[in-house]
Structures are given as structure tokens and as C-alpha cells.
Amino acid sequence: MNGIVPAPIAALPWRVIFILMALVGFGATVLYSAAGGHLEPWAGKHVLRFIALLVLAIAMSRMPQGFWKSITFPLYLLLLLLLVVVELMGFVGGGSQRWINLGFITLQPSELMKPAMVLAAAWFFDRLPPNRIYGIEAIWPLVLILILPSAMVIIQPDFDAAIAYAFGLGVVGFMAGLPLIYFIGAGAALAVVAPLVYFFGMKAYQQDRVLIFLNPENDPLGAGYHITQSKIAIGSGGIFGKGFGNGTQSYLDYLPEGHTDFVFATMAEEWGIVGGFFILFLYFMLMRWGLNVAVQSKTRYGKLVAAGLTCTIFFYIMINLLMVVGLAPVAGIPLPFVSHGGSSMLTMMLCVGIIMSIERHPGSKHGQFQ
């Protein structure tokens, strides 16, 4: 407020905006190079999309916390309905479809459900009297919130989304103070159930993904190709990389999905681990900002939403990076703010917008009476 910068501009959450601009800018640089030194078809759109969504996020940050709380449940129901609609459309159209084309934008309800799931869980824990946190009343509504959309996406089939829902919900439950024994128990149950799911619940191509993750060199030209080529790209980049525009793996198409899921490998080939550490540092700053907002928020809803959405973003980062360096199976999950792609950018910016709103409106100690 030193007079030079107008107050509304100065009041923007510049810290997070700078972090995002750095991520998106670096991402655009990588996409520019991956396209052989052209803004088309990826880099230009990437930046434009970010600017539009940043405006949306800032607009969202103006909304008070109460607004989000009030639309949480209707939003959840609406998305659930859309999931059903998508499923029916796919059934009629004779194939699996995950989106609704509204003409100017394609909506992917399973994607939007990820932040909505966090809101719904936070909304639930906010309403739950603190002394019921250990009871069965704290569990079954959560299970219901999770099961309904998960069932819809699993029949698509989209396991990745279902896992993301469970993760978001689990984080909120954990932060809300559910007993630790639940999480330890769930971990143990997972160890038992995972093999069963692998053998009876997965389709052949999903089983392949898991197998190949365990040993990518077994199938260097088939499904293991992605991981092998990604490791070649990162490994050949070395410490400082091959230099901007000199990445052969992406430029000559050896690296598949070099502009979306494997954009980190494209980056690492040209910028080396220096570039990789830079991105990791930016994510670290983003996570720190998100968790800080959560801790600073005065309301239970605000805390849980900010922490949950931060972890949703983190989930994307984690799965993608572990996959790209060969520590997790191949999953169709892009790298937030760096990968080219509208759907994921929209989800990420919605998350950021809501966290910004909570930063701006931390609320008072008894949020529901604000």
C-alpha cells in the first residue's frame, strides 16, 4: 500500500501467483521446445488457458467462505448426476466416454469431482459434532460420499479417479482427526485387498501396467516403452541437460506423451536435474502456501478444505513424478501447471481459487456464525 500500486492489485495473493506463473512459464518453455520451437500447438494455448483460469481463480477468491460451504452439497449432487449422465451417454454411444461437450468447453465430471469430494468431506466434518469423531456416525456418511461417485467412475473404468477420490477424502478425514487406527487398519486392509483387486478387479491392460511398472525392461517396445523412454530422457539429460531445444527424445518422438503426462521427462532432458529441482522447489513453495492457508484459517471448514485441496494438487504431483522417474505404474495423470491439457488445469485452478478464497477470508473462530 505504498501508493504506487492500486490497492485492489496489491491485495492480490501475489505469492501464489508468482509461484504459479513460474511453473506455467517454465511449462510453456518446455512445451515450446517440445513442439520443435513453436508456440503452436501447445505452449501458446497453455499460457492463454492459465491467464483465463487465473482470472477465474481471482474471481473465486472474492467469494466468502460461506459461499463455498453453501454450494458444497448441491455441487456434489450435481456432479454425481453428471457422472450418471456421462455413463448413460457412453452406454448409448457404445463406448466409454468421460466428458460432456458443452460446445465452448468440455466438462469432465469425474475430474471436477476430485475437489468437490474434498469440499463434501470438509462440509461433513464441519457439521459433525466434535465429540462424535470417534463414533460410527463419522464413518458411514463418508463411505457413502466416496462410494457413489467411485462406483460411477469405476464402471467407466477409471481407477485412477477413484483412487484420487479416496485419497482426497482420506486426507480430509485424517486432518479432521479421525482415529489413527482407521488409517493403519485401512493400510493393512489395502495390503490384503490389493492382490485380490489385481487378479479379479482389473482389466488386462491395467494388470499390464502394474506388471510392467515392476519390470519395464521386460517389454521395452510394448507398454514398458513409456517408462523406459522416460528414464532415457531424464538419464541422458544429466545435471545441466542437453540445452533448450536440443532434446532428442521428445523432438524425435521417442518419448510418448512428451507434452502431457511425460512433460517432466521432456523438461529434464533439456534442463537436467537443475530444471527438475527448480520445479520441485516451486511445488514445495506451493504446498507450503496451501498448508499455511489451512493452518491460518480460523474455521474448521476452511482448514479442512485448504488442506484437502492442497493435498489433491499434491496427489497429482506425486503420482506423476513417481511415474515419470519409474517409481509408480503408468497412470494417465498430468503434471499440474506444467503439462498441456485443459481439464487438469481447470481442476487445479479451481483448487487454487478456493484456497485463495480461504486465504482472503480466514473467518473467525466460530465460522458458522460469521
Place this chain on the structure above:
Amino acid sequence: MKIEKQATSGQLDFTFSRRAVFVGGVQAAIGLTVAARMSYIAVADNEKYELLAESNRVNLTIIPPRRGWFVDRYGKPIATNRADFRVDIIPDRLVRKDETVRTLAELLTLSTDDVDRIHRELKNAQGFQPVQVAAGLDYERFAAVSVRLPDLPGVTPRQGYSRFYPSGAAVGHLIGYVGTVSAEEYQRSKKPLLITPGFKVGKDGLEKTLEDRLQGEPGAKRTEVTARGKIIRDLATRPDIPGKPVQLTIDIDLHNYAARRLGLESGSVVVFDCLTGDILTMASMPCYDPNSFSDGIGRVEWKMLNGDDHIPMLNKALQGLYPPGSTLKPVAGLAMLRQGIDPDETVVCNGGYRLGNRVFKCLGRHGAVNMRTAIMKSCNTYFYAMGRRIGYDNIAPVGRELGLGQEFSLPFPSQRYGTVPDSAWKMRKYDQKWTESDTLNAVIGQGYIIASPFQLAVMAARISSGLHVQPEILLKKRVAPKPLSFPTEHLDVVRDGMNLVVNGAGTAVRSKLQLENITMAGKTGTAQVRRIAGAQRGQSGAWKYRDHGLFVCFAPVAAPRYAASVVIEHGMGGARAAAPIAKDVLTFLYDRAQAMASLEALEAGWGGNIAQRMAAKYATFQGQPAAPPPLDPTI
């Protein structure tokens, strides 16, 4: 229990803060895991992955090395590389497949077989791996494709090299031929060069035995390609290093002349420089055309070669074995002189020699003959009598010293070295004692003794020069040969006899050289193929039962320089079939015009030179059904 665990909103806030720190910690830990993993891949395994990225990016095309030439002693080419025009298709760049192949078939006059093959190969082709349309094209057809290139995307005319033997069939047995690598050869070394299109290795003769020297180092063309095989650009190209040329002791003009002079006969001519042992000529006819093998031999041609009773696949100079007949008489003469027999002592020939109750026949009634006249007249009676006196065990070592029964260290894939029998050999082989009738047969070059034309020429060279010359095919500086163990007086007696054969009243007077100051000495030989039945004497009847005709000779008589052997299979007599050829070949060394005139007159009667006759024969042979050739013609 449950009462104690009653939580308040404050407690939950506290839990939240603690767990937020925990979540932050987990996030940081995962971040560090990614950082560590990434560092490991990019730093510790950097070299490995750099190599993998490079092998992704760069596609290596091998350029087959040009094969080393064969040149003769004067530097004239015997085997060279001919610019070979070929047309390939790069499947990745092909736009209108069917139309392009149709146009090419028209321009290059391809057969339907070829068109089917191209379509089949295109279907299985990998992006940038070229598919051959046609090879060995002449320049006109090559140019016809080249000018149409703008309309034919994906078609690449290329210039390669293929082996070319200017002398054609004349050098087939001497040099051998080249061909594509067989599956077994590739299995042995697995070098990618071996299966590069257009690469050939030596399959027979010197081409095979000198392979390492001739092969050279392949070049490499490096191109940057995408994952789908699209070529982005050419990187640095390393040119091939051609194989080293090999200079032979052969005089190619003389060799070609000898091969042509053999004409319709099945036989061989070997000529030595008798002072050094250099092989000037080693012709064996008939022969396949090595150019046919180099381009890939057709089925009809293959069948024609295999069905020929003149055996064009056999190098008769080195691998043909014949009873040497009377050409061995100078050897026996030397042995007798060594055993102290006076060359002027006479033996009376009454047309035969009686041993026990059996009469060994002579070809005439020569009256009283000494050693010189016995050689001149080829009198068997003299050699029967004297041979029996000294015994064959005293003759065999002389034959061996003169090269009979010996194997020479020469870079040919196979030599047959025949037999010089003696009593120990017969005991070893048949467990029988040597008899006097064995001696009588062996002394006139019949019976157990067999030799190759090459050995007979070595024998002629050693007798004429008196030197223990070693045959050599690769031209190089060598130590001077040591003299033989025979005194000059002994050698002179035998040489005199051989001189009289041609220039006296001998068996080959009709083959006297028509040159001033230069005379030839020689010895005829007629070798029986089977036991003589009645009066037929192998002079008529079916070709394959007729006698072989042999002739060994040297010139000039005054100061011997060249020695030769001529062996004509089933030629019926040395004087009749072999000596005239030797005469013309030696004449060629001194007077080419005279020799060529004689040859051209003969060729007019034979129906043209070697290439013309082979073409005519091939044409008449076609039309007959042919069996497919085996992949490797040497099997």
C-alpha cells in the same frame, strides 16, 4: 473408555495442526525421494542413458567396402569393381505405392516375379530400410528412372559396386567368384556388414582364400531418425576403406590366350616362369563365368553347368588327376643316370618287352635306341628294360624331387597331390609286394602313378632350369631357388632328348615353334583311361573312354625361361591334342600376332570365342525345364 475420548473442537484444532505438520513432512519426503531418484538416473546412470538416447536417435547404415582388385604381374586388372546402378524404395517416403511400382516396372522392364517380390517386401518393410527394386542396371535404364525422380517420391537410385571379371570364364577357376553370405557364415560371426544389401564375400578360389585382405573396412552413414523411422537429416558419413589390391604372378594376356586356345576341349594349361616359379598361367576350361555368380546365377545356367560332362565346376589344373603317361620318361631318365647308366648304352626295341610270360608293348619298333632317342621316340622298351634294371624305388624319389606327389603352399582352397608309388607305399596301401610289372607300368607313367597338370608343369620347370623352384601365385620378392641335386650333365641328356622330341625326329615335330632363334623342347604323353580292349587302344569310341593327351615343354631350349604343361582330357594323344596348344601358347609369349592369327582361324571353326560360345550354348539350353539352384553353388 469412550467417555475419556470425548473430543472438543479445541482438541481437534490441535490435532489438525499436528497432522498438518505430518502431512507436510510426508510431502517433503516424497519430494526428496523423487529428487534422489532423478539424481541417481541422471548422474550415476547418465552414461548408460546417454548411450541409449543416442542409439535411439541415430540410425547407422553400413556402406559395404569396395573389394580389393586382382591385378596381373604387369598391373592389368583381373578382377575389378564395376559401378553398379541400382534402384531402391524407401518405404517411409513412398507416396503412391501401386502407381510408383507400376511406373518402375515399366521403366526397368521388370518381370511379374520381380513386381510380386517388391510388393511382398514393401509390406514387411521397416520404415527406412530400403527395399531393392532392381540391381545391376545399365546406365540407360538407371537414367530413365533418375530423370523421373520428381514424380516418384520414395524412389532412390543408388550407385554401388559389383565384382567384375573382364576375362569372364577364363579366370573362373583361378580367381573364384563372390556371392552373398550364407546363413551359416552369418551365424558364425554375426557381423551386421555381412547382411548388408550388396555385400559379397569370396566363395571360391583366391576370392575365398584371400578374403581378409580383399574385404576392406565398411563405411557408415549415420542418419537421425524419428521413432517412426522418418529421416530428419544426414549426420557425418564415414567413407569405406577399400580392400587392398592383390598382385598375382599371372600374365593375364597369356592366361586368357591359353584359356581361349583350349577351345572346345576339356583341359588345362599351366605356364611357369621356370627361373622363379611364378605361375604365369593356370587356365582350366571349360569354366563357369564368375560374373554370373557375382550377379546371382540363374536356374537355367546353373543346371547347364552341372549337367555338363566336361565338368565346368572343377579346376582341372589343380584338382584334376591323370596318369602322366610318357611325360614321365625324362624323370625315369634322370633316375637312370643317377644310378650310373650310360646314356649311350642302347636297348634294342622289337616292339615290346617280355617279362616272364607277358609282353609289354611299345608303340613302334624302334631298333637300337639310347636314352636320347628313347625320349625322342618315346620308346617304351628302353624304359622297361632300364627301369627294371634300377628298380622303381630308385625312380620314385626323383619324381618327388621334381614335384610329383607334392602339395605346394599356395592360397587355393584345394589341391590334389596324386600318388608317386613305391614298394613301401604299395605295402602300406594294399599290403602287397611291389612287382616288376608294377615297375614297368609306373616307369611309362601308367598304373598307380597319378599327377595333376600343375605338378607336371612344376616338373617341367625344374628339369628345364635345374632349380628347385617353388610355385608362387602372389607376386613378391623371393629368395633365389636352390639348384636340384642332379648334375648338369644328367639334366643336359634329358633336355637333349626333349629337344629332339620337337626339333629332331620325335613325336611332336609338327608342333615346332615357327619362330626365329627360339625353339621349344617337350615330351608328349598319352594316358589310358581304361585297360585297352583289343585293338581299340582308346583312339576312338565314346569321348569319356578316349585317352588323355598330355604335353610338358619348355622354351627357349638354349636358355630355358618358360615351362608349361598342357593336359587335354580324352584328347586321344599328347602329340595330337596337347602339343599344338602348347606351341601356340609359347608362341604367344614371343609373337602375339602369329599366335592370335592361329587362334582366330581356330575360333572361326569353333563358333566364336568363349563368351560367344557360352551365350549360344545357354540359348540352346534354355527352354528346357530347370531345377532350382541350391543357395551355395559350392555345395
